[in-house]
Amino acid sequence: MSHLPRLLKITSVAAKYRLHQLSPLTARSWVIRSVMAIVGLPWTGNAARHLSPEQRLRTALEELGPIYIKFGQLLSTRRDFLPHALADELQSLQDRVPGFTSPAITTIVETALESPWQNHFNHINPEALASASIAQVHEATLLSGEHVVIKVLRPGINETIRQDIVVLKWLARLIERYVPDGRRLRPREVIADYEHVILGELNLMAEGANTTLLRRNFEHSPLLYVPRVYWDVSRDGMLVTERINGIPVSDVVQLQAKQVDLRKLAETGVEIFFTQVFEHSFFHADMHPGNIFVDPADPQNPRYIAIDCAIIGSLSNEDQQYLARNLLAIFKRDYRKVAELHVECGWVPKTTKVVEFEAAMRTVCEPIFEKPLKDISFGYLLIQLFRTAGRFNMEVQPSLVLLQKTLLNVEGLGRQLYPELDLWQTALPFLERWNRRRMKPSFLWRELKNNAPDWVEQFPHLPQLVLNSLNQHEKVQTLSDTLQTVIDQQRQLEKRRRRRSRRLLTLLVVAGLLFVFLYFTQ
Template sequence: MGLRRLLFIFWVLCRYRLDLLLPVERLPLGIRILFKLGPWHLLGKRNLSRGERLRLALEALGPVFIKFGQLLSTRRDLLPDDIALELARLQDRVPPFPSDQAVAVIERSLGSTVAALFESFQQEPLASASIAQVHAATLPGGKQVVVKVTRPGIERVIAQDVRLLQTIARLVHRFVPDGRRLRPLEVVEDYRLTIFDELDLQREGANTSQLRRNFLNSDLLYVPEVFWDYTRRSVLVMERIHGIPVTDLDKLHAQHTDMKKLAERGVEIFFTQVFRDSFFHADMHPGNIFVAEGRPQSPQYIAIDCAIIGSLSDFDQYYLARNLLAIFQRNYREVAELHVECGWVPPETRVHEFEAAIRSVSEPIFEKPLAEISFGQVLLYLFQTARRFDMQVQPSLVLLQKTLLNIEGLGRQLYPQLDLWNTAMPYLERWIKDRYSPQSMLRKVSHRLPGWLEQLPQIPETLLERAQLQPQAPGQSHVQQRLDQLEAKLQQRQRQGASRLLGLVCGVAAVVVAQPQLRHGIDHVPAASAVLLVLSVYFFLRGN
C-alpha cells in the first residue's frame, strides 16, 4: 500500500511537471539525467501556469498536501504572487464530492431523512475543503445553519499519507545530519494525532463550544453556536454566520474598516488564546477567518473550523512568555539563559555565544513595520542559529509556530505597517504581572488546597511505609540505629514543612481577603482575615 501511494505521488509530480519548479541544476548529476530522460515530458501540462500546476498537484495528492499548500498561501512574502494567488484557492475551493454522498452520510449519521431533519437543505455546497464540505440548511423553526460533512473514505487516504510521512521521518532521523535535533518522528506523531482528531466533527463541535465560551460577549471574536442534536462524528451542524472574508480587502475598505485596529485585535486574540486560555485556534488560515459586517470602527473577527486546537503546558506557557518578553525588551542574555534553563538547548551551551547569536537575529527586525521585515531571511538565520547550538525542535510548540506563521501572514495583508512588537509587549507584561499577583496565587492555592488537605492526614503513615527497611543482618545494628535517627529527622522536617505550607496558605488568604478594606484603616479588617492570620502564625510557630 505504501509503495503504491509513493508511485502515485511520483506520477502526480510528473503529470503536473513540478520538476520545472525545482532548481534541477543544483541536484546531483544522476538525478539531473533522470529528469532529462524521464517520460513525464510527454505527460506534462505545459498549457497551465506554474501556480495552477502546483495547486492541481496538491489537490490530487489529498488532505495532507492541501494543508501544506494552505500554509504556504499565507506567506506572500515568501512566494511569487502568481503561486500565492493559486494556493489561496485551496482554502475553501477544493473540488467538492457529490451531494448525494453527503446526503447519505447525513442520513446514516442522524438516523433520519434530510427532508425530515431540515426545513430546507441546499444540495450545492457552500464551500469545500480538504477533509469536509459545507451545505446551507434551515432547521425547523427557521434557524439558518450550515451542515459540515466529512469526505467518504478520507481516513484511508490520510492513513496512507501519514505512513509515508513516518517513513520519511525515520529516514530523516537516521541519515540527515540535523535529524536528531529536528525530532521528525515526534513531529509526525503529533501531526498524526492532530489530523485524525480533525476527522471527528463531534470533537470539532466541542472545541467550537469551548472557544465560544472563552469569548462570549467579546468585542474581539465571535464563534458560532453548535447544535448538538444534529451533530455526530461525521456531521456537524452549527449557526450560519454572515461576514466578510478577511482577505477581501476591497469590501473591508468599502465599509471603511479601521485596518490598524483590525490587525492589532488579531494579535490580541492570538495572545489571549495562548496565554489566558491556553486554548488556541491552530488552523487560522484566511479561509477560516471572517470580519463582522456593520462595525467598521470596532471590527470583530468571526472564527470557524475549530478542528485543530492547540494547548500549552504551564511549563511551555511560562517559558514562552518570558522568552518573548525578554526578546521584546532586547534582553538577549535572559533569552539565552532561559533556553538553557528550560532545556531547549543543551546545558553545556556557552551562554555568551548563544546570546550574541540571538542578538544578531533579533536586532534587525525591531522597530520596523511588517512590510520592511524579511521574515524569510529571519527564518533562515534562526535555523542556522538552532543548528549551530543543537537546539531541538519542540513538538509541543509546532502547532504554535504554524499558527504564528498564519497570524503574521494575515497581519501583513491587512496592515503592513503593524508594529507587532509594541502591540504584543504590553499584553505579555500584563500577563506576567497577573500570573504572580496575590489574587492569582490564591486562586491556584484554592484550586489545589482540597487535594492537599485530603492527603495531609496520610503523610505520616506514607512516610513510615516508605522509610521501612528490610531486616538487617547481624553486625549492622549501628547502621540501623543511624538510619532510624535519619528517619526520625526526616519525619520531623516533613511535619515542619507541612505546617509552614499551611501557614503560608493562610497568610496569603488573609492578605487577599483584607486587601480591599486596608485602605480604610486597620479597624476595617474583616473577621475572616483576622482568623486566617491567627492560623497562619499558629502553623508557622508549629513548624519551627
C-alpha cells in the same frame, strides 16, 4: 511495499505538471529530468502543460489530495516569503477545493442520524457551500428555522491520508539517509508531528468540543465570535454548527469598501492570539484565511469570526509562564535570562553551559535586531531561537512547535491586512500586563484559593504519606546496603582471582625455569 501505488501516483502527477521545473535544484538534476520525461510521456500533449507555473503547482496539489492541499494552505499565508502570483494561486486552496457529489449529502445525513433527514431539517442544500482538503460544508435549515451548516468528511479520506503518511515516512527515511544534512532537517519528526495534526482533523466530535470551549472562552468578548454547535444533530463524521455571515479576512477589497480599519483589525488578530495562548492556554492553531471571517458591523472595532477548530493547541502552566518570561527577556535582549530560563524549565539539559548558550543566542538575535522592529518577523525570530536551542539538545516540544506555526500564520495574515503591522508593539504591552497581573497579591490569593481544596483533601493522608516516604527510604536504604554488599563481595572475588592469577603466573614461571634448568643440565 503497500505504499508503492501511491508513490507512483505522486511521481505521475509531478511529471504530468512538470513540477521538477519549479525548483532549480531538481531542474538541474539529469536523473530527475530523465525520470520525469519518461513518466510524463502519456501527458506530452496535455493542456495542463500550458498553465502558468503557479497554476500547475496548485492543480497538482489539488489532484494529490488533502495532505498536499494542507501544505499549500500553509504556504499561502506567507506572502512575505512567496511571490505574490504564487500566494494568490495557492490561496484558492483555502475553501475552493473541488467538492464531491457522491454520496449525496442527504444520504450521509440519513446514515449518520439513522432516520430520514426531513425529521431534523427543513432544507439541505445539495450544493456544497465550501469544500476544503478534509471535509466540505452544506447550508441547511433546522426544523426550528435556524440557519446552520453541515460539515461532513470526504468519502475514503481516512485511507487516503494513511497511505500518504506511509509514503511520506518512507520519503523521510530516504532524505535522512541520502540527502546532505538530511538528518539535521529531522524529516521523520516533522512527518510524525504532521500525522498527529491531520489525523486529529478527522475527529469531528473533537472539533465540536473544541469549538464549544473556544466559544465559551470568548462568550462576552468584542474581539472574536465562535459559532454554536448543535449537538443534538451532530454525529461521528458529521458536525452541525451555526451559519455565520461575515467577510473573508483575505477579501481586503471588500473590507476596504466597508471602511474597516485594517490596522485595528490586524492588531486585534495579534491580541486574540496572545489572549488565547496566555489567558486561556487554548488556542486555535489553524488560523489560515479560509477559517477566519470579519464582522464589519462596527468598522472601527471589527470583530473576528473563527470556524474550523479541528486543530487546537494548549500549553501547560509551566510552559506558559516560561514562554512569556522568555519572550519578555528577548524583547529586552537579556540573553543570559533566556539561556537560564531554557535550562530552568528543562527545555535544554541541566548540564548546558549557560555562558555558551547565551553567546549562541546573542549571535542569532543581534543581527536581526539591527533592523527596525516593524520589519522583524516575530515568527522567524522564534524559529531561529528554537534552531539555536536545538544545537544544545533542546527536546522537541510539540506544543511549542504548534505555537510557532500558529504565530507564523497570525503574523502572515496580519501583514497581509496591514503591511506596516508592528507585532512587537502589540505583543510587548500585552506580555508586560500579563506578567504584572501574576505578581499581584490578588492573583496569588486566587491561586492559593484554587489549590486549597486539594491541600485540604490531602491533609488527612499526610501522616500516611510521611510513613510511606520513610518506608520507601528504608527500602531504598536496604537496597543500597544490599548493593553495597554485592559490590564488596565482587571486590573480594576480584582480589581472590588476582591472587590466584599471581600464584598461577608464579607457578608457570617456576615451572619454566625448572624446565630450562633440567634441559641444559642433561
